Amino acid sequence: xxxxxxxxFGLSAVSLPILIHxxxxxxxxxxxxxxxxxxxxxxxxxxxxxxxxDLILLALRCLLLILLALALARPVLKDTGxxxxxxxxAVIVLDNSYSMAQTDGTATRFDxxxxxxxxxxxxxxxxxxxxxxxxxSDIVSExxxxxxxxxxxxxxxxxxxxxCDRGTNLLxxxxxALKILEGRPAVRKEIYLITDGQASGFRQTxxxxxxxxxxxxxxxxxxxxxxDPDPRNLAVTALRMASALAPVNQSLRFEVQVxxxxxxxxxxxxxxxxxxxxxxxxxxLIASLAPGEAKSVSLFAKLRVEGFHTVTARIPHDQLPRDDxxxxxxxxxxxxxxxxxxxxxxREARESETFFLRPALQPVDPAAQDRFYIQARVITPGxxxxxxxxEFDVIVLANLSDMSAAAVGGLERAVRDGRGLIIFPxxxxxxxxxxxxxxxxxxxxxxxxGEARGDACTLHxxxxxxxxxxxxxxxxxxxxxxxAGVWHLVGHSYEQLPEIIARAExxxxxxxxxxxxxxxxxxxxxATPVKxxxxxxxxxxxxxxxxxxxxxxxxxxxxxxx
Numbered sequence: 001x002x003x004x005x006x007x008x009f010g011l012s013a014v015s016l017p018i019l020i021h022x023x024x025x026x027x028x029x030x031x032x033x034x035x036x037x038x039x040x041x042x043x044x045x046x047x048x049x050x051x052x053x054d055l056i057l058l059a060l061r062c063l064l065l066i067l068l069a070l071a072l073a074r075p076v077l078k079d080t081g082x083x084x085x086x087x088x089x090a091v092i093v094l095d096n097s098y099s100m101a102q103t104d105g106t107a108t109r110f111d112x113x114x115x116x117x118x119x120x121x122x123x124x125x126x127x128x129x130x131x132x133x134x135x136x137s138d139i140v141s142e143x144x145x146x147x148x149x150x151x152x153x154x155x156x157x158x159x160x161x162x163x164c165d166r167g168t169n170l171l172x173x174x175x176x177a178l179k180i181l182e183g184r185p186a187v188r189k190e191i192y193l194i195t196d197g198q199a200s201g202f203r204q205t206x207x208x209x210x211x212x213x214x215x216x217x218x219x220x221x222x223x224x225x226x227x228d229p230d231p232r233n234l235a236v237t238a239l240r241m242a243s244a245l246a247p248v249n250q251s252l253r254f255e256v257q258v259x260x261x262x263x264x265x266x267x268x269x270x271x272x273x274x275x276x277x278x279x280x281x282x283x284x285l286i287a288s289l290a291p292g293e294a295k296s297v298s299l300f301a302k303l304r305v306e307g308f309h310t311v312t313a314r315i316p317h318d319q320l321p322r323d324d325x326x327x328x329x330x331x332x333x334x335x336x337x338x339x340x341x342x343x344x345x346x347r348e349a350r351e352s353e354t355f356f357l358r359p360a361l362q363p364v365d366p367a368a369q370d371r372f373y374i375q376a377r378v379i380t381p382g383x384x385x386x387x388x389x390x391e392f393d394v395i396v397l398a399n400l401s402d403m404s405a406a407a408v409g410g411l412e413r414a415v416r417d418g419r420g421l422i423i424f425p426x427x428x429x430x431x432x433x434x435x436x437x438x439x440x441x442x443x444x445x446x447x448x449x450g451e452a453r454g455d456a457c458t459l460h461x462x463x464x465x466x467x468x469x470x471x472x473x474x475x476x477x478x479x480x481x482x483x484a485g486v487w488h489l490v491g492h493s494y495e496q497l498p499e500i501i502a503r504a505e506x507x508x509x510x511x512x513x514x515x516x517x518x519x520x521x522x523x524x525x526x527a528t529p530v531k532x533x534x535x536x537x538x539x540x541x542x543x544x545x546x547x548x549x550x551x552x553x554x555x556x557x558x559x560x561x562x
Contacts, residue, residue, distance in 0.1 A: 017061035088129040089147050089186035091177040092117055095195035096161060097137040097168040102196070102227060102320040109227035110163050113194045116226060118155045121192055125151065132180050133157055136173030136195075137166035147180070165322060168201035171208055174221075178211070181219055191221045231263040235323035237294060239313045246330045247373035248303050256313040257296045260289040261323075272314045273299040280314075303332035333373065339392040340378045343400035343428050353398040353426065354378050389414040399426030402433040412442050425449060
């Protein structure tokens with residue numbers, strides 16, 4: 001084959017010497033000259049020898065042009081046989097995912113892979129070969145994007161490569177390697193994929209096999225596995241703070257998940273949690289972990305200083321130390337200042353829109369409220385203009401009809417500065433005002449507010465709720481829908497919550513049993529209801545489905561502040 005096959009058209013130049021030779025034979029004419037007869041006799045004697053010389057000269061000229069055209073076309077042998085090795089254009093794909101950090105006690109798999117590439121693979125390439133180098137995790141890093149003929153430079157870049165903490169997906173790297181080799185004039189195109197053979201890297205095995213099969217005529221792919229499989233490996237696979245906020249000097253619960261990624265059971269696994277560079281705050285023990293099993297434990301720690309802290313969960317190091325710990329960043333706060341704008345204060349405290357909301361934010365004894373990390377201040381709508389909003393972290397508008405332009409501007413600046421804004425619509429809310437000022441002009445609402453439907457003092461919506469739930473709905477869906485219906489009823493006025501819940505126990509009782517014929521634990525049922533038949537149930541059962549304490553609102557609010 002030829003590297004520059006288009007230049008083979010130069011072989012047509014062979015016709016030029018032949019044409020010149022034929023034309024020269026016709027360029028003479030006879031001249032009768034007596035003195036030349038002796039020359040003519042001599043030429044006739046030597047004509048045969050001269051014809052042979054002309055043919056040889058013609059052949060040499062033609063051969064010269066043929067050799068020149070072939071040289072420019074760069075012929076190569078695909079099967080070298082005894083002619084010696086041909087030059088290679090190769091792409092080396094090195095897996096640098098975190099699993100390559102596993103060690104055998106002396107060297108990591110990544111170190112072994114780099115040494116194998118530098119000392120064995122590249123050294124086998126013939127002189128004049130070129131190499132490209134890619135690092136593969138779940139992304140592709142092009143260290144040497146274009147093949148280089150400087151093999152020493154390639155060795156240096158390979159030995160300087162670094163591990164990362166990412167997962168493995170080899171398909172994008174193989175696709176990129178084939179793209180690099182596409183259109184290259186080399187005779188031997190090869191891809192060397194060096195990996196530890198983790199299953200996650202070959203989760204698209206079908207696509208990998210098809211890709212190699214489609215290109216096998218032009219590109220030879222070598223998969224080189226490094227490292228021996230280890231049957232033991234534990235990993236910290238999750239770490240999260242269970243609390244919504246992280247107040248200083250208060251015990252915070254952290255949930256740590258440990259997974260046995262090995263093939264043997266692990267016993268008595270210690271799990272620790274530490275803050276920043278301090279010693280472990282608490283330690284617990286997981287008695288046993290079966291292969292493939294994951295278990296979660298709860299550990300507690302305190303943040304002593306306000307600001308950002310690193311919380312790290314650790315297990316003892318094994319041969320893959322990179323997954324033996326996991327860290328998160330937690331923002332420790334001293335206090336959260338919440339401003340509650342009560343749109344309907346009422347004549348008595350119980351009639352206030354914030355009557356249930358304030359204790360939900362401060363679920364502690366009244367004597368301890370001043371020291372609690374959430375501080376709530378209640379104001380009336382008339383006090384909003386004169387209140388400095390920059391002193392609060394969260395502003396809550398509870399059934400506030402409308403407000404002045406200055407107040408709207410102050411709320412907008414507060415949100416732009418990073419403060420939270422929570423709007424509880426109610427029966428006093430002017431939806432046109434909110435849609436225009438908060439949504440259209442300032443973009444502070446996530447969606448347009450519609451007109452209120454139903455009456456907060458009645459339960460007529462309950463009959464329509466039954467129609468919205470399919471027959472045979474499971475307990476979680478049905479109870480969630482009923483709770484949503486109750487909140488739809490009481491969403492306009494908090495002070496009616498106890499009355500609505502009490503009445504809902506009576507009026508939803510029959511509805512619940514039609515939707516949920518199966519009894520709860522510890523209860524019995526005499527007959528199976530049919531569609532459309534109302535079967536009374538106990539108040540305890542209805543209460544278990546409808547119970548929705550006001551304190552459950554606190555996490556939603558604290559997540560907003562966090």
